[in-house]
Amino acid sequence: MPFTIARPVSFEEDIKKSRFLAIAAPVENEQAVKDFLAEHKDFSTTHQCWAWKIGHNVRFNDDGEPSGTAGRPILATIEGNALTNVLVLVNRWYGGVKLGTGGLVRAYGGTAGQCLMLAEKIELIEKKRVSFQCQFNEWAIFQYELSLHQIEFSEEYTAAGVAVHALLQVHQIQPLALKLQDVTRGREQLKIIEEPEDD
Structure with a gap:
């Protein structure tokens, strides 16, 4: 039984002086993804990394972070929660301390995971x-x-x-x-x- 989330939720935490803000939202189609990302474009951030899954379609973006350290871990948390029709955007404001690739994977995946834990999961009705x-x-x-x-x-x-x-x-x-x-x-x-x- 596929599940999605009932409404948008967000979660914020500071990791080694960098601020991470995750926003998860239910999306019906790619147009909804584009609209959401356009609406949440924030030029004050250092990186805006995201992943989404709609049915069998998935996309993710590292937005300048080392390849595989941001978008993929965010997608892994969506799939790990058995969710679909969900977009998770994680904003990072760099605080001057490098996290390294392992640290980035944990920070992006962890922030996205905490955010999805706050979300009310509902059965996705076709x-x-x-x-x-x-x-x-x-x-x-x-x-x-x-x-x-x-x-x-x-x-x-x-x-x-x-x-x-x-x-x-x-x-x-x-x-x-x-x-x-x-x-x-x-x-x-x-x-x-x-x-x-x-x-």
Whole structure:
């Protein structure tokens, strides 16, 4: 059963005069990773090292630290906690004392690990993107239904009615498909949008 974290958490510690600040956040896709890193860009830091895992995809960055001493240990803590859809960013402000490669591995991995220990772990529920069409007079019913179940959606008004895109938990797909058939008297079908596999 895959797990992710419920909400962003942070942990800070000083190691031999260097200040380390780890921030862990749940992420759904690579765009969310880019947005998070852009939002947390901090020019006062000496290094901003990070790692993320989404499904089978992983990436990490040493940001100028010796290769393998920062990003990889951060990734190892994510995988060691059996987490996915998680990004951990560790900021370092250099304090004048060199830590050596072993010290860096321990500092980055340790700070990331402490941060993840503070996080509330939740079961990752698989979601799928779906789309459907409905007429203007039917839209209020679906709008209510989607809001009631706290489903993320976007609607687009067309000449023919309303085109809807939504992100559903897997167990919500069948009930919505039945509701759609019921309200539209079988005229419309719920379409599942297959996500392209990126390796």
